[in-house]
Amino acid sequence: MPIIAPSLLASDFLQLQRECDMLNASEADWYHLDVMDGRFVPNISFGLPVIARIKEASTKPLDVHLMIEEPGKYAADFKLAGADHLTVHYEACPHLHRNVQQIKNLGMKAGVAINPHTPVQLLQDILPDLDLVLIMSVNPGFGGQQFIPQSLVKINMLRQRIDQQGLSTLIEVDGGITEKNAAEVLKAGAHALVAGTTIFGNPDPQAVIHNLKHL
Ligand code: DX5
Ligand code: ZN
Numbered sequence: 780m781p782i783i784a785p786s787l788l789a790s791d792f793l794q795l796q797r798e799c800d801m802l803n804a805s806e807a808d809w810y811h812l813d814v815m816d817g818r819f820v821p822n823i824s825f826g827l828p829v830i831a832r833i834k835e836a837s838t839k840p841l842d843v844h845l846m847i848e849e850p851g852k853y854a855a856d857f858k859l860a861g862a863d864h865l866t867v868h869y870e871a872c873p874h875l876h877r878n879v880q881q882i883k884n885l886g887m888k889a890g891v892a893i894n895p896h897t898p899v900q901l902l903q904d905i906l907p908d909l910d911l912v913l914i915m916s917v918n919p920g921f922g923g924q925q926f927i928p929q930s931l932v933k934i935n936m937l938r939q940r941i942d943q944q945g946l947s948t949l950i951e952v953d954g955g956i957t958e959k960n961a962a963e964v965l966k967a968g969a970h971a972l973v974a975g976t977t978i979f980g981n982p983d984p985q986a987v988i989h990n991l992k993h994l
Pocket of ligand 1: 813955
């Protein structure tokens, strides 16, 4: 069964407690939290204090996706705020190996995200160190965008490498996931699906989570 990680970027920020209660009672596995700095991506979302409050309400792991420059400066703060997984962008990290070790030393699962134009082959030498790879299937920065079909090729290629090397690295896919395309994404080799608009834009978000979980 796939791991389902609803992205709270698409939730109602005025009703965060209610949204958390809904997710806790749903079949969702992780909370996906998108942090944007207005520099690495052309948008600003939310940060540490909001995540710390969500941690109090959540009964599930917090999967934090940092779309920020210099993530190493803040890794310890995200641990304190309650992050269970911390994912940094390949494109934002000239010293990626150091960032990954730092995240693991802090006691979090380490993830690396790649933008649509970044080939999965570039992860070859860091792959054995990673708990998860986040394949961006849209350009990061905004919810509600269209899935980029070439992502399927990347997912497939990465899954083959992971299996060939006998690694337990998870492939998470983020952006433009719908009830229509999710089966294809899983067939290509994804283990975890992030979905924002599809879940929170629906009057019955728990039913959508259920449908994604049981594809
Ligand atoms: C985009 C974020 C995504 C976003 C996905 O930069 O990383 O997690 O919330 O939203 P949807 O599912 O609406 O494409
Ligand atoms: Zn995300």
